[in-house]
Amino acid sequence: MTLVGLLSWSALSLVVAWALYSWTCLLQNYLTARKVGIPIRILPISHGNPFWMIVDKAVISFFKLLPFGRSNFTRYNWRGWEIEDKCRSHLEMGDVYMQVDGAQWKKQRKITATCFNEQNNAIVWAEALSQATAMGDYWASKSAVKSTADDTRTLSLHVLSRAGFGRSFEFQGHDEKSANVLATNYKESLQIVLDNCVLIMALGTKFLSNPWLPLRLRRVHEACQSFQAYLTELYETEKNYFSDANSRDRTLMASLVRESGSEAKTSNGLTESEIFGNMFVFNFAGHDTTTHTLTFAIMYLAVNPSVQDWVFEEVDLVFGDRPVEEWNYEVDFPRLKRCLSVLMETVRLYTPVPVAKWTGDRVQSLEIGEQTITVPTNTMVIPSYTALHTHPGYWGSDSLNWHPARWIKSSDLPAATNDMSQEEIISPQRGTFIAWSEGDRSCPGKKFSQVESVATIAGLIRKWKVDPVVQSGEILEDARKRVLHLIETDSAQVLLLQMLHPDKAPLVWRKR
Incomplete structure (x- = not known):
């Protein structure tokens, strides 16, 4: 195998490994969220992902142009979605209150x-x-x-x-x-x-x-x-x-x-x-x-x-x-x-x-x-x-x-x-x-x-x-x-x- 081929396979393997790891984490989070007992919306990418914070709006705008683009992904998976959504999600899914502690x-x-x-x-x-x-x-x-x-x-x-x-x-x-x-x-x-x-x-x-x-x-x-x-x-x-x-x-x-x-x-x-x-x-x-x-x-x-x-x-x-x-x-x-x-x-x-x-x-x-x-x-x-x-x-x-x-x-x-x-x-x-x-x-x-x-x-x-x-x-x-x-x-x-x-x-x- 040539050096270029080896590098290509290595890069592809890393991408596949990263994708499998991400989907495994998503599955674990989903199973954990189910135990909470509240309505769930699945988002494949975290809002706090630094790279996603840079590109989220451009990617979401592109997906909205596609025939299948209007989904939970484009509705929720970008910073500031709640400004446009206002109270619509809460009226749809119901209200929940939570509090947290710290040390x-x-x-x-x-x-x-x-x-x-x-x-x-x-x-x-x-x-x-x-x-x-x-x-x-x-x-x-x-x-x-x-x-x-x-x-x-x-x-x-x-x-x-x-x-x-x-x-x-x-x-x-x-x-x-x-x-x-x-x-x-x-x-x-x-x-x-x-x-x-x-x-x-x-x-x-x-x-x-x-x-x-x-x-x-x-x-x-x-x-x-x-x-x-x-x-x-x-x-x-x-x-x-x-x-x-x-x-x-x-x-x-x-x-x-x-x-x-x-x-x-x-x-x-x-x-x-x-x-x-x-x-x-x-x-x-x-x-x-x-x-x-x-x-x-x-x-x-x-x-x-x-x-x-x-x-x-x-x-x-x-x-x-x-x-x-x-x-x-x-x-x-x-x-x-x-x-x-x-x-x-x-x-x-x-x-x-x-x-x-x-x-x-x-x-x-x-x-x-x-x-x-x-x-x-x-x-x-x-x-x-x-x-x-x-x-x-x-x-x-x-x-x-x-x-x-x-x-x-x-x-x-x-x-x-x-x-x-x-x-x-x-x-x-x-x-x-x-x-x-x-x-x-x-x-x-x-x-x-x-x-x-x-x-x-x-x-x-x-x-x-x-x-x-x-x-x-x-x-x-x-x-x-x-x-x-x-x-x-x-x-x-x-x-x-x-x-x-x-x-x-x-x-x-x-x-x-």
Whole structure:
């Protein structure tokens, strides 16, 4: 046999062996799943497979073109399928609730939870107001704003930089060049890392450093190095402050180093690697999540002028003629319930980060009505966020509509004398709203994101109103319908749930 023939047979044998191994694993998983006692859908490839994460949508699009392409494979076997499916699968198969436990998580949670405190929230409040004011001024100076997502990304990054690391940057619009090299390097490196997370997980940073790779891939490696160097510098600075017992702002990095240093005395602190890992999670979880949520919220406000006026009533009542510099976090934030309802309704429909959970090393038995469900060990569980948040049984017949007022409980006073100060945010039935997860495993940055978003919404609405740009042949109502259609049809999960082409919905901002 020739060398070419031998290599061909070897390659074919490897492919066959891999296929047999994959199908054996699939069969084992199927037999395990049958024991759970819930409806089953078979997917031949894991959503978490790094290679599949790169090619899934292209492959699924091809299969949908085939005569037999409409199947469970094309319906479920791609990241973000639940966004399109909404609550349809749950209505077809029934509802199931599950919960999981953890061990190592407790140490991480104890230290990281202390980073998110009221002192840090006050920093978030002040910085978000400053950035939102500058962003609103920039938008109002333009005849049409196509950079909503890019600019909210800048705002989110700057808030995170100030509250996370103690470094402030002036807001720069999408078409404005920043003179701050540090801000540019940090922003660009973080954005490249976030945009290429799947690629980095699939190939690894060491592989991406190979000189024979295309320049675009080598730049991903350079961004990883640049971002790591930035975090290292900040970490060393905070370590020096901690060792010198100097007082500092309660930024996330300062709190993480301080709390970890205190815990280290009992051998329960975080390692340097764990601190870097947590800081990356803070950047990842607190950056694009807020960016995409604010983009959705602003687009929805643009097509709902009555909601804008409703929110402005509250902002006007709370702040009156006070300048932004006098807005107080402790006093004013709790009163902005309508602003908060805009955020709550947006993340209900568009939860940015559905999080997978694992059952751990013990079997769990759950009582679901009259049925007992046994969940095997080490089973990945992905809560159906979209189905849960759009289920008409919990949210009413208008569950698919964006309606922030559903979150407000008004007083029993007559409408003519109704006092906005008596309004309260409704607490949904336990287990029906998990945008920030729930219980002991709820997102520690929940209040951080709420403060940032509420401050941004209030800072924008106090001075400006926003509408879609009216295109040729349209009236304003047509433009609103067009943008609403874009929100509903142009949203999908890339790494997070986001609008794919928000630039196709230019907006115009006018002074009130």
